[in-house]
Amino acid sequence: MTDRSGSPAPEDVEDPPTVTCSRCDRSWTLTYELDELRVGNRAVEKFALDHRQHTGHFPEEVTPWVADCRQCPDGEAFLAERPTRRWAAAHARHTRHTIEVRHGDDEPAVVGLEE
Ligand SMILES: [Zn+2]
Numbered sequence: 019m020t021d022r023s024g025s026p027a028p029e030d031v032e033d034p035p036t037v038t039c040s041r042c043d044r045s046w047t048l049t050y051e052l053d054e055l056r057v058g059n060r061a062v063e064k065f066a067l068d069h070r071q072h073t074g075h076f077p078e079e080v081t082p083w084v085a086d087c088r089q090c091p092d093g094e095a096f097l098a099e100r101p102t103r104r105w106a107a108a109h110a111r112h113t114r115h116t117i118e119v120r121h122g123d124d125e126p127a128v129v130g131l132e133e
């Protein structure tokens with residue numbers, strides 16, 4: 019850690035965000051994500067993905083994008099559309115399966131080989 023004079027680090031972090039999960043009946047303040055992981059405005063996303071990794075579900079405040087294969091148990095969830103569609107396209111390409119991409123209550127999009 020060097021002390022760079024002239025560019026003081028802005029340490030005045032505003033109230034860190036909190037995430038609540040009703041399934042766990044807990045809420046978390048994301049100071050760890052901000053202070054230790056330094057993920058900044060992606061703290062909620064980072065937390066949600068970690069939460070799913072360790073508990074198997076997303077905090078319900080977070081609406082994930084879900085890719086769900088119609089033909090096999092495979093599936094994956096992400097917090098953005100692009101990686102979800104990328105996963106679905108890759109799965110379709112390698113398996114020739116058809117995958118539904120869903121976000122919340124929106125109409126699911128179907129991803130499959132166009133042949
Ligand atoms: Zn939970």
Ligand SMILES: [Zn+2]
Binds near residue numbers: 087088089092116
């Ligand atoms: Zn599949």
